[in-house]
Amino acid sequence: MKESEKRMDTKKLNRITWKRARPIILSLGILLILIGIFTGFNSTNNWHKDQNFIHSQEARNDYKSYVKDQLKIEEGINKKYEKTNDYQNALDYGYNNGTQSIMFNPKTGKFSINYATFESYFGYIHKKLFYHHKLTDLIYSNYMSISTNIYRGLSLLSFIFLIMGFFISFLDYKTNFILLLFSSGYNRKEILKSNIRTSLIPLTFIAITAFIVNMVIIYSRIPHQYVNYPLDKIIFYQFCLLLVAICYYFLGLFSGIILGQGITGVLSLIGFVFGVELTKQNILDLFNNILPNKNDGSYYQSFFVRFDTYSHWLILDVFVIFIAFLLYFSSLYFYKRLSLEERGNYLLFPKFRLSISLVAGLFTAYSICGNIGLSSNSDNLLIRYNILPGILVFTITFCLFMVLNNYKNIYEKFGVIILKHNN
Structure with a gap:
């Protein structure tokens, strides 16, 4: 195939996948921009009200x-x-x-x-927007819309990218749209890359637009000298959040490829996200025990807050990019082997059901019962409050995954037993 024909072919595929992704992207994108506008005007209006009140005789x-x-x-x-x-x-x-x-x-x-x-x-310093020159105060000030945490360290931006990644792969399979793509003559690698191009790139540009709108409103309505955090660090932190959100997009994409059921699939994804945030906190607690002198007693929910320097942020960004690439290539690996005969099953890849169940059990056990040995110097307390609960959580999670993966066989065996009993 000539290079020009190949480009035309790619453009045609992109038009197909874009038409499919457009309603979801526009819905989530408009939501992001509206949140940026609302947060900008609402927060700055509150700031002006505070300024007026603190200079009043009533105060x-x-x-x-x-x-x-x-x-x-x-x-x-x-x-x-x-x-x-x-x-x-x-x-x-x-x-x-x-x-x-x-x-x-x-x-x-x-x-x-x-x-x-x-x-x-009155709970604030009227000449400054935040208490201290710290990222923690910036996040909890609720001025930056996409910095808002909805659960521990999970930002609103990451949540929206996660939804986008999951829907773009899961709905294609559930609605049989993937049959059209697979029968169109395109190879699976090109189809997946086209799905990513027509969903991740537009959503990324919309997220940047939402951030710019939010910042323009804040800096146009509040004098610059009152913002007690440097603009260059604000911009770089938003860039870091965007990288994390892209990583969550690939997590959603990967989950949508390997999961075949709606309700249990969504619940599993939610549980995994909760587990990721709990695991992050476990690792942060580990750092606080290893580096106690750098811990000022604050409860950190983000590595970027815990290590608030440009050099540390760059190291964290490299790690996030590595995880994103790992999720991308994992998604590509499974997408190439996606079988349409496994429709209706919890996990769509029979060969990996045991290994995924084991990993899920270990991951859940650590996220819930993590930091073994950090909270106690006693072996008895260690066994009672860390090891035994961890084993229990692992066993329950592993059994649950095995039941979900083999529910058809279990149902058939129970049906045979009941039929024999009735006869």
Whole structure:
């Protein structure tokens, strides 16, 4: 085939797969952009309301009332101490009345309350958008739409890419569209590459557009000097999130290829995503135990937050890209061997059912009962709270997968037993 004919042939295949993917891409893409617009305007409107309030007389009056109450409690603590000469009783009186920080001066014999400043009383610093120059505050500020976590470290962006990858492969098989593709004369590798081109590339551009729209709204409505995080790091972090989302796309694509049932397939994918996030947290806990000096006590849900530097982010990006390529080539391997005769089965590849069940059992056991030995120095507690629960979870998961993979045979055997019993 000539090069020009090959290009024409590829364009024709791309038109076919694009027509199939377009409704899903447009739906998810519009959702992303709308979320970016809504988050941008909503967050900046709230910021302006906060600015107006903190400069108002109402805020000053609220703070004066708060200080007055604290001084009244302070006076009550000192009276209680003078009356009973009981140090602990005086402290308890203050704590029971809602005071957090009480100090005692042994020279004067007086208690004093360390009450909040005007800025900290209202929960924010009115000259800055975030508390500190940290990625954690950026994520939890809810200003960046696609940075939003919907479960632990799983971002909204990754979730949408996961859905796209799963639907683009799973629906083709379930709706018999794959029969048209396989009978069209194209080889399976080209079909899968075309599916990826016409779904991943457009969705990636839409995600970038949503981020740009979100950032333009924020920086046009809030003065730059009030944003307590550098713009170049914000952009690079969004790039890192995009790479992670692409990795989740290939995870969804791979799952859609090997899973053949709707309800159990979706539930398995959800369970796997939960397991991935739990495993990530287990690994983060492991780092916190190995590198305790670098842990400030915060609960990290992302490696990018735990290692908030450009060099660490680059290392993490290389690892994410490696996982994405591994998932891509795994998807390609199974897609080439996809059998239409296994329709209706839980896993569409009989030769891999045992191995996948074993991996699923081990993965689930570690994600739920991970970090063996980190939480206890006692062998008995280690066995009771880590090893035994891990074995139990592995056994249940493995048996569940084996039942799902062999439910037809189990059903037929039970049918034969019941038939013999009735006769």
